[in-house]
Amino acid sequence: MGKMSKKWLIGLLAVVVLLISGCSDKVDVNLLKKDGAQGFPPSEELLKEAKALPKEYKSEKNFSFRYPQNWGALETYEEGDVSLDRLNEKGERTDGALFISVYTNEPSGAPQMDEILFGVDTEKQLKEDKWTDIEIKQVKKYKWQDGVWFITEYEGKYDGKKEYCEEYYWEDSKGNVRIFDISFYQKESLEKARPEFLKMIYSAQMKTGAAK
Numbered sequence: 001m002g003k004m005s006k007k008w009l010i011g012l013l014a015v016v017v018l019l020i021s022g023c024s025d026k027v028d029v030n031l032l033k034k035d036g037a038q039g040f041p042p043s044e045e046l047l048k049e050a051k052a053l054p055k056e057y058k059s060e061k062n063f064s065f066r067y068p069q070n071w072g073a074l075e076t077y078e079e080g081d082v083s084l085d086r087l088n089e090k091g092e093r094t095d096g097a098l099f100i101s102v103y104t105n106e107p108s109g110a111p112q113m114d115e116i117l118f119g120v121d122t123e124k125q126l127k128e129d130k131w132t133d134i135e136i137k138q139v140k141k142y143k144w145q146d147g148v149w150f151i152t153e154y155e156g157k158y159d160g161k162k163e164y165c166e167e168y169y170w171e172d173s174k175g176n177v178r179i180f181d182i183s184f185y186q187k188e189s190l191e192k193a194r195p196e197f198l199k200m201i202y203s204a205q206m207k208t209g210a211a212k
Contacts, residue, residue: 001097001163001183040151041144042202050202057082063102063178065204068196071098079103084200086193095185096193098200100178107175111148115139118150122167131156145205147172155187164190168201178204 042050053066061080073085073093080103086096110118119139126134134156142149150169155162164187168180180201184190 001099001158001185040140040149040198041142042198046199047202050199053199053203059102061102063204065100065200067200067203071196071200086189086196095189097183098197099181099183100204101181102178103176105175105177107173108171110150110169110171111173113150115141115150119152122152122154126154126156129158131158133157133162145170147176161185166190166194170205180204 050066053068055069055071056064056066057074058064059076059080059082067084070087071084072087072091075083077083080101082100084098085093086098088094113121116139118141119136122139123134123136135154137153137155139153140151142151147170150167152167152169153165154167155164157163163183163185165184166182168178168182170178180197182190182193182197184193
């Protein structure tokens with residue numbers, strides 16, 4: 001499955017300047033402003049459920065998260081990124097995956113963006129990563145856990161295959177960043193799995209402070 005480039009924030013400030021000075025990209029404001037992300041930020045009950053997930057991953061970056069039995073095939077990458085797949089009853093990979101990046105850069109312009117600008121920049125990055133037929137369905141912005149969250153729902157084709165995706169992007173004032181990318185080949189599967197991956201995201205944020 002496709003995933004967004006981990007270091008896409010490097011050029012963000014330049015992009016902000018260009019977009020403010022004049023942008024020809026057309027984005028549906030109504031789509032970007034509508035209600036999104038069910039259950040975010042989470043209730044105390046959901047946080048407790050997230051903390052009770054049976055499996056746990058811990059990295060050397062002061063970062064950890066919990067995940068349910070039906071997610072696995074966990075892989076780690078050289079720069080510290082992590083991916084998991086949703087599994088069926090036989091323990092086989094299905095059509096869903098979660099990719100997690102945790103890192104620290106110089107603070108970017110992302111937290112100052114509104115939903116529309118963030119959506120435009122996301123689409124630009126996806127095109128640079130060879131995605132086609134991209135549709136940014138909605139973008140929502142929240143303040144939670146001493147940082148800013150952008151939740152983006154989008155779909156498009158990567159390597160010729162249609163994917164339905166959600167990205168949960170968090171950044172604080174120090175440039176600590178966490179990105180959770182969820183990708184499914186079937187939209188119905190993504191909707192069904194949302195309660196599971198939301199708990200995984202909530203558990204990760206409970207278990208760690210700033211990324212190191």
